Amino acid sequence: MVFTIGLLGLGTVGTGTAEIILDSEGRNPLLQEIKIKQVGVNNLEKPRSVTLDPGVLTTDLESIVNDPEIEIVVELLGGLEPARSLILTAIRNGKHIVTANKAVIARYGDEIYTAANQAGVYVLLEAAVAGGIPVIKPLKQSLGVNRITSVIGIINGTTNYILTKMSTEGLDFADVLAEAQELGYAEADPTADVDGGDAADKISILAAIAFGERVKREEISCEGIRQISATDISYAEDLGFVVKLLAIAKGGMGQSLQIRVHPTLVSQDHPLANVNGVNNAVLVEGDPLGQVMLSGPGAGKGATASAVVSDIVNVAGILKSNSQGKDLDPHLSCNHDNYAQLMPLAEITTRFYTRFLCNDVPGVIGYLGTCFGKHDVSLESIVQIGFQEDLAEIVVVTHDVKEGDFRQALAEIENLDAIASIPSIIRVL
Amino acid sequence: MVFTIGLLGLGTVGTGTAEIILDSEGRNPLLQEIKIKQVGVNNLEKPRSVTLDPGVLTTDLESIVNDPEIEIVVELLGGLEPARSLILTAIRNGKHIVTANKAVIARYGDEIYTAANQAGVYVLLEAAVAGGIPVIKPLKQSLGVNRITSVIGIINGTTNYILTKMSTEGLDFADVLAEAQELGYAEADPTADVDGGDAADKISILAAIAFGERVKREEISCEGIRQISATDISYAEDLGFVVKLLAIAKGGMGQSLQIRVHPTLVSQDHPLANVNGVNNAVLVEGDPLGQVMLSGPGAGKGATASAVVSDIVNVAGILKSNSQGKDLDPHLSCNHDNYAQLMPLAEITTRFYTRFLCNDVPGVIGYLGTCFGKHDVSLESIVQIGFQEDLAEIVVVTHDVKEGDFRQALAEIENLDAIASIPSIIRVL
Known part of the structure; x- marks a missing residue:
């Protein structure tokens, strides 16, 4: 069988993707059945490190997502537009999508997956997160x-x-x-x-x-x-x-x-x-x-292209085994449409590292301990760790505390004259 | 849909598998469509930590692999027989297989995958290697x-x-x-x-x-x-x-x-x-x-059961999307039947750590260097590292060398009077 694909974009990842597909020996045998019909770019004249057949490059990106022969559209443009619109058109035309575009999925995943479920096509995005690592x-x-x-x-x-x-x-x-x-x-x-x-x-x-x-x-x-x-x-x-x-x-x-x-x-x-x-x-x-x-490797041409191509052959494998395209396999499609209720930051529980610059060490240490305690912030350590000019640096590490409690204690501490500044507040895993 | 499965074995991993399936809330929603029809065991009376419906347990393992209602047979017996025969019968009866049995696949994979390809069924084995880690x-x-x-x-x-x-x-x-x-x-x-x-x-x-x-x-x-x-x-x-x-x-x-x-x-x-x-x-x-x-985690009840159940829902997902069962998806089936030609150990290239016990340090160090050199074994270090009673311990670390060359040098070195013994030869990555 031959699976015909169109690439949108021939930057770093697009080039890496084409290189893997065009040099398939020693790789997943399905690659030999993948044919790159069109690659959409901005500039036909730009020198390219990958050699494509004449006529493969085009600046008409719309023509790729509307080409009836193309079964899989590989979106490697990045950014929100025209990526989003091209993906949606391709989906409506019954094409499967492979994308490395975290920005567009993070913002328009709802719209894209709803359209994909209606059209009965897959939207795969292994390359969008953590490059070449299967995640x-x-x-x-x-x-x-x-x-x-x-x-x-x-x-x-x-x-x-x-x-x-x-x-x-x-x-x-x-x-x-x-x-x-x-x-x-x-x-x-x-x-x-x-x-x-x-x-x-x-x-x-x-x-x-x-x-x-x-x-x-x-x-x-x-x-x-x-x-x-x-x-x-x-x-x-x-x-x-x-x-x-x-x-x-x-x-x-x-x-x-x-x-x-x-x-x-x-x-x-x-x-x-x-x-x-x-x-x-x-x-x-x-x-x-x-x-x-x-x-x-979380980025880079080869690693990210590896993930893109793995998604392409994944779709090809499904098409090979099930050319009717009945229902979507729930392992590769999106099966939820409710939105998560996110916990406000004030309610999370975490540890904190905080660095204070202050000018009255014994007094401050006592005050810090008391004030944190009053707000239910349990401390693991208070250490006078160094100096910045004539100010003492005190580092406080808390146990697991509610972030809201911690912030309240901090607001109170900030008002103390002995505290010159609080240069760092970093959460601790 | 309901996907009916039969388990062979209710030991540690079998119990873990049943526990996940019977307590599906908060997990992959496909689990709610999995029904355990039968579980084959040796002893019906043995106390079990998992509660199964009456009649689910049976000592008649053959009945499970021959049951026309069962679509997926989950083999968790371990060992070669009766695992191999039961798997082959199940395959011939058109059932998909999920197994954690590395021993049977390593030895009879050829026979099992050939039969599976003929029958058009999957044999999934995520749990056979590295427990709960997707590998x-x-x-x-x-x-x-x-x-x-x-x-x-x-x-x-x-x-x-x-x-x-x-x-x-x-x-x-x-x-x-x-x-x-x-x-x-x-x-x-x-x-x-x-x-x-x-x-x-x-x-x-x-x-x-x-x-x-x-x-x-x-x-x-x-x-x-x-x-x-x-x-x-x-x-x-x-x-x-x-x-x-x-x-x-x-x-x-x-x-x-x-x-x-x-x-x-x-x-x-x-x-x-x-x-x-x-x-x-x-x-x-x-x-x-x-x-x-x-x-x-490479082993343990929960980790291994996680891998077993992931394979079960993987098959269920495929059945859900493609109940016709046309061709197998090459990403989940075995697509090669030629045997690899393995390189003899003498021809591999690796580094070696070797510990010698000897009684004439200066003489031995010179001899070791010369003898390894004669056999094209390039050394990274020779260190007199300690003593065992009155014998000096010398540790040699080589660069990448051909194992055959190294062994020949070692055979010659062993004959030297000053070498009392060679207690350790360990390859270095």
């Missing part, structure tokens, strides 16, 4: 028989590279960001990565699959790594932690779902603590399974 | 679009528990084995685990999937951990290594496949080095993907 399918197909209690991921390679580099070389955020931009690990506009938006897109997708409810992307609490200082990384290390940007989804069995992205202190002996550089990892916990961790 | 499906469905170059696993929990305990507590093999047996982490007859046979069963299954060729189980070179001493673990640590029982399959792109199970020195900063206790991990390397690691 979406294992979560949906294998781990979902468990009652999932948490999905915790390091799912943004740029920020993990920056934090790793800050940690190993004692550098500040701005310096490492500049270097990462030079090396191509960070975009010229790094906002989506360093402010946590990209990780929030991805965890909203993982949470929807793990907990079987649609998620409103804009409700996800999201904090980036711009405010993380070399000082905090160094103090965290002294206390036995590393700093990671974690995307966390917790819920299950009648509990409100909580989804959040924020820098987090992770104990050095935790499996996620050793995931360094541009690597990604997703830790899934469920009952009766326990903890499973999936880790590897 | 089989990711390898087959997601990673297989890459040119796989290696699959390296810690896939026997018992030996990993023993080696971890020997390492952290400085104990000898026999003591830790006895303790593991008391705790239920090792069988009364530990042969299959500690001599590497269980890991060899599992790597033969992974290799067949990763490299697309059937594997003759009896051709796999297999060495266990009985001879690993606390001394070697301690010396390895001094040199920056930990000792792990690795199952290794390497090949791809015209190279002969090599499959082997043996204790291995693993660099302390390698991802597999931190997989401790009864945990398992599988590291897959391919082009263009890079390295992906899947890790988690």
